[in-house]
Amino acid sequence: MSDTCVSRSEAPSSPSRLGGASAQSPLALAILLLGGFITVFDLFVVNIAIPSMQRDLGATFAEIGFVIAGYELAFGVLLIAGGRLGDIHGRRRLFAFGLLGFGLTSLLCGIAPNAASLIVARFLQGAAGAILFPQVYALLRVMYDDAGRRRAFGLLGMTLGMAAIAGQVLGGLIVESDLFGLGWRIIFLINLPISLGAALCVHTLPDSKAPGASVVDWPGVGLATAGLLLLLVPLLEGPNSGWPAWTWASFAASAALLAAFLAWERRAAHSAIDLGLFARRGFSIGAVVVLLIYSTATSLFLCFALLLQSGLGLTPFAAGALFAPASVGFVAASLLAPKLVSRWGNAAIWGGALIYAAGIAWLIAMTSRLTGKEDALSLLPALILFGFGQGLSMTPLLNLVIGFVEDRHAGMAAGIIATMQQVGGAFGVSIVGIFFVSLLSGPSNGAEPDPSRYGAAFSGAMLYNVAAALLASALIAWIARKKAAR
Structure with missing residues (x-):
């Protein structure tokens, strides 16, 4: 985050x-x-x-x-x-x-x-x-x-x-x-x-306010929330219900509301976001990169927890402890990232995204070999690499993207990027869920999932994550060159 x-924030007043x-x-x-x-x-x-x-x-x-x-x-x-x-x-x-x-x-x-x-x-x-x-x-x-x-x-x-x-x-x-x-x-x-x-x-705590702070754009917030909800609902429910007519109607309504949101933001006196920031290609593509990268994280955590507990039969504590090394790798990479970026430039960021993709691909390969809970420890090296690549790509990425706007717009730009992080997580759960559900149910759609199918469902669904991380790496390399050219 x-x-x-x-x-907005004011300087210390006392x-x-x-x-x-x-x-x-x-x-x-x-x-x-x-x-x-x-x-x-x-x-x-x-x-x-x-x-x-x-x-x-x-x-x-x-x-x-x-x-x-x-x-x-x-x-x-x-x-x-x-x-x-x-x-x-x-x-x-x-x-x-x-x-x-x-x-x-x-x-x-x-x-x-x-x-x-x-x-x-x-x-x-x-x-x-x-x-x-x-x-x-x-x-x-x-x-x-x-x-x-x-x-x-x-x-x-x-x-x-x-x-x-x-x-x-x-x-x-x-x-x-x-x-x-x-x-x-x-x-x-x-x-x-x-x-x-x-x-x-x-x-x-001291109290503080921002003198001259603008009002909240509640109509814009309402349009964006409703539009995104109407997008996520059919993405999550569609695979279970066979994509009935209401799912497509929901997509259409979502498009209409999001278009209305953009139209409102262009003319609102106090808009929720400054659409002018997206005129800067580096920032707009960077926002897409943030959405892509963060769409992979939450979806992997969800599917991996289901694989370990519902598929392999691990206890909640064993499943959490198994994933802990990935978090340690993330923290270690976050601490190293400033030094690596200082030495290698922004190549360290898109290289981190490549490591992230490699970690997920390795995890997919290892998952396909699992035969029972006793094999779960074999996933540790892939999890550590995954966490390290995630930390190396995510941590300095935000500074790179926000660097495309002037300092006076940095607060608004950071707010937009923080929103893209969370919306990306929700979007990733929806997209990955389409593949995970279809692969998990297999030919016996509607029946209780066979635990043996969780490995195949995880591996198939995570192909989206690999593709998203690779695309993000390519886009990071592109905007990094644009920034260097400036």
């Missing part, structure tokens, strides 16, 4: 209060880091819990796809609006509101009686996260001077990386422990006391 997803790191309460920093941690943790922990949810709720792949994609879609579409609400009404107030909203919507997820109510609750949870998350970045920017800000954002980056790892490993342990007999529901319910406790401490 981008560290500049807020469209050096004695907001100047250096030493002037700030350690509790204030801890509360902000906790806010970032829970939003990312809940994105990753659900992947490990999905097989348990599917069995408990009798959910289809489309429904569990909505559980993941709904969170990402709401989070991504509302990120810019969440940042502007903080600019207007105060970041501390919106941070507290986001914490409370995240806790309450997590409660709704934890007590959901069926798949439909869980999907709605996850969409609301993503919306709460979109209110909460931008305030973390904005408050860190105004709380510290330059030196303190670098340290604070370094800690935030480490926290978000740890949240991803914890979501896999700790999440698997929580699900497998079946605390209080709640099974997967506990991964959501623990957010309630954490969020309420953090909300009680927000008084330690």
